[in-house]
Amino acid sequence: MNSAITVFLKEVRENLRDRRTVINTLITGPLIAPLLFVVMINVMVTRELNKAEAPLSLPVSGAQYAPNLVAALKQNNVDIKPAPADPEKAVREQDADVVLRIGADFAKAWDKGEPAQVEVIFDSSRQDAHGPTERLRKLLEAYGQRTGALRLLARGLSPTILKPLAVADRDQSTPQSRSGLMFGFLPYFFIIGVLIGGMALAIDTTAGERERQSLEPLLANPVPRWQILSGKLGATTVFAITTVLLSIIAFSVVGQFLPLEKIGMTLTLGARFVALTLFVMLPLAALLAALQTLVAAFAKSYREAQTYLGLLNLVPIIPTLLLTVLPIKTQLWMYAVPLLGQQVTILRLMRGDPVPDSALLLCFACTAVAALLAALVTARIYHSERLAISA
Amino acid sequence: MIEVKNLHKGFGKGAKRVAAVDGVSFVARDGEITGLLGPNGAGKTTTLRCLYTLMQPDSGQVLIDGIDAAVDPVAVRRRLGVLPDARGLYKRLTARENIDYFARLHGIETQTMHTRREALADALEMRDILDRRTEGFSQGQRVKTAIARALVHDPRNVILDEPTNGLDVMSTRAMRTFLKSMKAEGRCVLFSSHIMQEVAALCDRIVVIARGRVVADESPDALRMQTGEANLEDAFVKLIGTDEGLAA
Numbered sequence: 001m002n003s004a005i006t007v008f009l010k011e012v013r014e015n016l017r018d019r020r021t022v023i024n025t026l027i028t029g030p031l032i033a034p035l036l037f038v039v040m041i042n043v044m045v046t047r048e049l050n051k052a053e054a055p056l057s058l059p060v061s062g063a064q065y066a067p068n069l070v071a072a073l074k075q076n077n078v079d080i081k082p083a084p085a086d087p088e089k090a091v092r093e094q095d096a097d098v099v100l101r102i103g104a105d106f107a108k109a110w111d112k113g114e115p116a117q118v119e120v121i122f123d124s125s126r127q128d129a130h131g132p133t134e135r136l137r138k139l140l141e142a143y144g145q146r147t148g149a150l151r152l153l154a155r156g157l158s159p160t161i162l163k164p165l166a167v168a169d170r171d172q173s174t175p176q177s178r179s180g181l182m183f184g185f186l187p188y189f190f191i192i193g194v195l196i197g198g199m200a201l202a203i204d205t206t207a208g209e210r211e212r213q214s215l216e217p218l219l220a221n222p223v224p225r226w227q228i229l230s231g232k233l234g235a236t237t238v239f240a241i242t243t244v245l246l247s248i249i250a251f252s253v254v255g256q257f258l259p260l261e262k263i264g265m266t267l268t269l270g271a272r273f274v275a276l277t278l279f280v281m282l283p284l285a286a287l288l289a290a291l292q293t294l295v296a297a298f299a300k301s302y303r304e305a306q307t308y309l310g311l312l313n314l315v316p317i318i319p320t321l322l323l324t325v326l327p328i329k330t331q332l333w334m335y336a337v338p339l340l341g342q343q344v345t346i347l348r349l350m351r352g353d354p355v356p357d358s359a360l361l362l363c364f365a366c367t368a369v370a371a372l373l374a375a376l377v378t379a380r381i382y383h384s385e386r387l388a389i390s391a
Numbered sequence: 392m393i394e395v396k397n398l399h400k401g402f403g404k405g406a407k408r409v410a411a412v413d414g415v416s417f418v419a420r421d422g423e424i425t426g427l428l429g430p431n432g433a434g435k436t437t438t439l440r441c442l443y444t445l446m447q448p449d450s451g452q453v454l455i456d457g458i459d460a461a462v463d464p465v466a467v468r469r470r471l472g473v474l475p476d477a478r479g480l481y482k483r484l485t486a487r488e489n490i491d492y493f494a495r496l497h498g499i500e501t502q503t504m505h506t507r508r509e510a511l512a513d514a515l516e517m518r519d520i521l522d523r524r525t526e527g528f529s530q531g532q533r534v535k536t537a538i539a540r541a542l543v544h545d546p547r548n549v550i551l552d553e554p555t556n557g558l559d560v561m562s563t564r565a566m567r568t569f570l571k572s573m574k575a576e577g578r579c580v581l582f583s584s585h586i587m588q589e590v591a592a593l594c595d596r597i598v599v600i601a602r603g604r605v606v607a608d609e610s611p612d613a614l615r616m617q618t619g620e621a622n623l624e625d626a627f628v629k630l631i632g633t634d635e636g637l638a639a
Contacts, residue, residue: 006495010484017483213479217537220443221496290471385446 003223006233009239015239021200025239030194030200030247033189034254045259048131055079056135062102063085066110069102069118072143077137089120094349097129098122098136132299169217174352183267186251187346188320190244190277191339194285195292195313196235205232207305210388219388229293229382233375236289244281248274273349280345280360283367287338290374319343335363338370351391393419393442393548398451400437411604412436412448419581419596421547424574426590427583429600430631435583436476438600439552442581443473456547460574469497472546474554478537482526486517489525497544504543511539514569531562538569549573551582555589556598567593587624600632 010189015024060266061083063070070080084090101119109116118140122133149159209215219225252269292309299305304387318341330348335341341363381387404500412434413480418423427435444455444464453460454499460467478626479491479572485506494504512518517535520528526535534554542549555563556569570593584590590597593610599607601615607614612615618626 002498003496005494008482010492014481014483021638042588201502209479212482213477214481215479216445216475216477217479217493217541218496219445219475220468220473220475220541221493222465222498223496319583386446 004035004227004230006235007223007228008234011201012138012231012234015201015204015235019053019201025197025200025243026246029243030193030250031275033247034250035192037183037186037189037251038254038258039373041258041260044263047128048320049262056132058100058132058136059082059083059087059090059096060100061103062104062106065102065104066116066118069143078139081379089153091121091123091129093133097126097132101339102138129295166249178271183323183350184347185320186350187343188280188317190247190346191284191288191316192313193244194240194281195248195309195316196290198240198285199241199291199309199313201232201236202289203296203302203305203309205236206293206297206387207299207302208296211302216388225382229294229375229379233286233289233293233378237286239388240289241278241282241286245278248281251340267350269350275356275359276349279345280342280363280367282341283364283371284338287371287374289368290371290378294374294378294381297387315339323347332359332362336366339368341367392421392454392456393425393511394443394452394454395438396440396452397473398441398453400434400441400446401449401450407447410603412441415451415600415603415605417598417605417608419548419579421579422574422577423452423595424570424580424582424593425596426589427581427597427598427600428585428587428592428627429583430585431617433600435585435600435629437582437583439550440476442550443471443475445475466513469544470546470548472542472544472549474534474538474541474551476552478533480525480528480533480536480553483524484541485522485524486528486532486536487521491544493540494543499544506620507543507545508516508539511542515539516565516574516605530557534558534562534566548579549581551580553584554582555584555586563589585629590622599627601632604632 030154035357055077057079059074059081060073063080063083083099083101084095087096087101090096091099099121101121103117103119106118108117120136121139122129123132142268144300148162152159152161206215209218209309218228249308252274255267255269258267290313295308296305296311299308318344319337323340330344334344344362345355345360395467396416398412398415401408403409403519415434417425421508423475427438429435437446441448442455442460444453444460444467447461455467455470458466458470466500466501480486481492484492488506490511491504494508499507512521515538517532517539520532520536525533528536533631534557538554551570555566558566560567567589570582576596582593594611595609596610597614598605606618609617614626614630615623618629620626
């Protein structure tokens with residue numbers, strides 16, 4: 001086992017001397033995701049707040065046909081603008097978020113007490129137009145209801161006749177769980193951190209060592225190959241874990257600077273979150289290190305290894321997308337699946353939902369077993385003759 | 392002592408299988424320099440790779456100091472000092488760190504490692520490069536470092552695959568002196584080469600390999616006698632039956 005430690009120490013020392021790789025894996029990798037989040041969320045929050053408070057700028061076509069409606073809109077903080085010549089085109093080309101069109105026969109229908117049509121022209125595929133459109137809809141609805149109520153009163157009827165049902169919303173989300181929705185991609189960033197942290201070493205210690213022709217002399221030493229492999233896997237895992245630890249810490253620090261309370265969210269990123277996230281990520285780092293080494297050992301060259309590992313980086317996005325697109329209820333078996341288990345655990349910890357100890361242990365144990373299996377398969381590849389021969 | 396008995400090793404599958412080594416047998420004795428001579432592609436490197444257990448022979452036996460390589464490969468590697476065909480160094484480590492890494496993998500104690508490393512550095516005249524990172528080393532400096540790390544555990548048997556490949560005249564001469572000093576220390580030295588003069592100048596025994604087979608196993612003088620050629624190069628061409636591969 002001493003030899004495994006010798007190999008481990010040498011790989012760590014050699015990798016630390018590669019300044020560019022160290023900067024990429026230990027600084028850029030862990031920091032880029034949290035910084036990206038801060039910028040993105042700040043922009044999002046500021047824009048949401050602006051849109052809710054700022055006057056709604058609304059091009060209206062045919063404003064002269066419905067002066068009362070337009071006056072009511074103006075009272076509700078709407079800035080009426082002259083309409084573009086072709087409202088549909090303006091919306092399609094993103095010159096306007098939403099346009100209101102009032103037809104020439106509006107007044108006639110209104111006076112007769114018939115439904116008078118107004119057109120809301122918008123593009124539902126445009127995320128940022130969603131807010132203004134909803135705001136305009138609500139204003140129009142409110143105006144319609146108010147007018148309806150007045151007409152009923154004028155006929156001596158109670159407006160409540162039209163309201164047989166009173167619907168009251170009781171939202172059970174908490175500030176924490178609402179932020180879970182926004183931070184659904186956070187576990188993916190941690191997992192990517194593991195992959196980035198391990199990638200350089202996984203390639204360097206196998207395909208790289210073979211390409212630099214140093215693997216053959218190394219294997220001529222009186223050390224069983226599994227011990228050499230253990231040292232290399234250990235070094236890869238340690239760098240992967242360091243990267244993820246740094247990104248978790250970076251996140252919990254940066255999380256404090258997010259203006260989340262303004263949009264009714266909070267994020268729990270305390271010591272408990274850091275400790276438990278690290279606990280479930282530990283076996284995953286070993287598993288991914290073993291998989292990366294396996295793939296790199298299988299590849300014929302450094303370039304090939306890089307290509308394969310690039311593809312491997314896409315794998316963890318699958319559970320992330322699944323959980324985002326199909327928000328299924330968390331079930332115990334999910335903790336047993338590597339990647340999915342970590343995903344679910346981190347999401348629940350972040351939302352402040354309880355995660356039972358048994359689930360944490362299940363997540364740890366199952367991923368650890370998978371890591372062991374991957375290491376055994378890698379050891380088999382390591383024992384093949386083909387591995388050492390640099391063509 | 393290195394004994395090779397009827398070694399076979401092929402590559403590829405089925406009908407396409409090519410026998411790289413096809414029944415090679417020879418003995419390299421302690422206190423002698425044995426040269427493995429043959430044109431490119433004759434099977435020298437494959438034979439040597441079977442010796443230091445990087446490859447497993449299809450059949451046949453390899454004995455190092457009487458230990459069967461198939462039975463206890465780790466003990467065999469412990470008794471061998473190997474300079475393989477591939478001799479890459481770790482370029483972000485210094486020459487000293489490269490040597491110490493292999494010493495530790497052999498389980499040598501720090502004090503012994505220190506003594507041996509310094510002795511080798513003197514013998515190989517590489518004291519000035521010991522604390523430099525190996526990135527940017529000349530070919531000669533690289534070979535010196537690779538030899539030092541291969542011999543740091545003081546092995547009885549030394550295997551070198553084309554040790555003078557890519558070396559200039561001065562480095563080649565230094566290498567020859569070094570090989571002779573290892574012989575004088577009573578070690579078993581086995582090296583491969585395709586260069587006639589080198590083998591003639593150094594070897595007590597020459598094993599000529601062509602197309603995976605041993606075509607001669609004699610002393611240089613006996614080889615000349617056997618073929619009736621006064622010139623060793625002519626003897627060699629006669630033995631392998633072609634001059635293909637000699638140009639390299």
